[in-house]
Amino acid sequence: MAEKIRNTVVIAVGNQKGGVGKTTNTIQLAGALAERGRRSLIIDLDMTSGATKALRAPTEGWNSSFELLTGAENAEDTIITSEESEVALPPNIHLVPSSRKLAELDTFLALNPWLIHQDLLIEPINRLRGKYDYVFLDTPPQKTKTTIPALKVADFAVLSAMPDHLAVSALAEALSDIVAAQRHANERLALLGVIVCAVPRPKTRLARELVAYVERTCVDAAGHTLKFSTEISRSVVVQEAQKMGQTILQYQGDHPVADEYRTLAKEFEDRLTALRQRPPIPLTEEVTHA
Numbered sequence: 309m310a311e312k313i314r315n316t317v318v319i320a321v322g323n324q325k326g327g328v329g330k331t332t333n334t335i336q337l338a339g340a341l342a343e344r345g346r347r348s349l350i351i352d353l354d355m356t357s358g359a360t361k362a363l364r365a366p367t368e369g370w371n372s373s374f375e376l377l378t379g380a381e382n383a384e385d386t387i388i389t390s391e392e393s394e395v396a397l398p399p400n401i402h403l404v405p406s407s408r409k410l411a412e413l414d415t416f417l418a419l420n421p422w423l424i425h426q427d428l429l430i431e432p433i434n435r436l437r438g439k440y441d442y443v444f445l446d447t448p449p450q451k452t453k454t455t456i457p458a459l460k461v462a463d464f465a466v467l468s469a470m471p472d473h474l475a476v477s478a479l480a481e482a483l484s485d486i487v488a489a490q491r492h493a494n495e496r497l498a499l500l501g502v503i504v505c506a507v508p509r510p511k512t513r514l515a516r517e518l519v520a521y522v523e524r525t526c527v528d529a530a531g532h533t534l535k536f537s538t539e540i541s542r543s544v545v546v547q548e549a550q551k552m553g554q555t556i557l558q559y560q561g562d563h564p565v566a567d568e569y570r571t572l573a574k575e576f577e578d579r580l581t582a583l584r585q586r587p588p589i590p591l592t593e594e595v596t597h598a
C-alpha cells in the first residue's frame with residue numbers, strides 16, 4: 309500500500325542557551341505526539357549530540373546531520389527509523405543523528421563558496437515533506453552554523469525555557485533571533501509557543517518571574533500570550549527515562565510529567581489547527597522588546 313502523504317510541519321526548537329530543555333522537550337513532545345498517532349522526525353543539529361545520545365543512537369559510523377546538511381547523502385538515507393533493528397527508537401520517532409563532523413561545517417562552507425549557508429536545509433527538508441507529520445530541528449546552544457539554516461527552513465519556532473538566573477536574557481536573545489530570521493531569511497517563520505519546563509513544585513520565585521516574563525513578552529501582535537499554558541514540572545523521571553533511551557511516556561506512562569507532555573501535545577496541535585484557519589501574525593520588533 310502506498311504511504312499516506314502527510315502535511316509536514318517543520319519546527320525549529322530553539323533558545324541559544326544550553327541546558328534549557330530543548331532536547332528533552334523535543335523528544336517528549338514527539339513521544340506524546342506519537343501517542344496521538346503522529347510520526348515525527350528529529351534532526352539533531354547539535355554537535356554535542358544531545359538528542360542522539362538521549363535516544364541511545366550512534367554518534368559515529370552512521371550517516372548524520374552533517375551528510376544531510378552537506379548533501380553528501382540524500383536526506384532520507386541519513387534517517388534512522390523506528391523499524392531499525394540496531395537502534396531501539398521509540399515508536400513513530402525517527403532520527404537523523406548528529407556527529408562530531410558538524411565541527412567541519414565551517415571548512416565545508418569555505419571549500420564550497422557557491423553554497424549558501426542559510427539555505428543548507430532547504431533541499432533536504434523539501435525531500436522529506438510529506439513523509440512526516442512533524443520534523444523537529446533540535447538546535448545547538450549558541451548561534452552556530454546549524455541554527456541559521458534551521459530558522460530559514462522552519463515553519464514555526466518553539467522556544468524552551470527553564471527557570472534560572474539567565475533564562476530571561478536568553479529568551480530575549482532567542483526572540484530577537486526569530487525577528488532577525490523573519491527579516492533576513494524566512495518571512496513565514498512564526499513563533500508557535502514557548503515551553504516553560506523543569507518547574508519546581510511548589511513554584512520558586514525564579515519560576516514565577518520567568519512565567520510572568522514569558523506571558524508579558526512572548527505575545528503575538530494581537531496580544532495573545534505565546535506561552536503554552538501547560539508547564540512541565542521538574543522531576544527525576546526525565547533523567548531516568550533518558551538513561552533508558554525512552555520517552556517518559558514509554559518509561560512511566562502514568563507519571564504526572566507524562567500527562568503534562570500529553571496535555572502539551574494537545575495544546576500544540578490545537579494551536580496549529582487554529583493557525584491553519586487564521587494565518588499567524590508575525591512578531592514585531594516592538595513586541596519582542598516590550
Ligand SMILES: Nc1ncnc2c1ncn2[C@@H]1O[C@H](COP(=O)(O)OP(=O)(O)O)[C@@H](O)[C@H]1O
Pocket residue numbers: 325326327328329330331332333358449468505506507540541542543544546547550
Ligand atoms: N522537566 C525536567 N525535570 C528535570 N530535569 C530536566 C527536565 N527537563 C530537562 N531536564 C534536564 O535538564 C538538562 C538539560 O536539558 P536538555 O533538554 O538537554 O537541554 P538543551 O537541549 O536545551 O541543552 C538535562 O540534564 C535534562 O535531563
Ligand SMILES: [Mg+2]
Pocket residue numbers: 330331332354358359446447448
Ligand atoms: Mg540539546
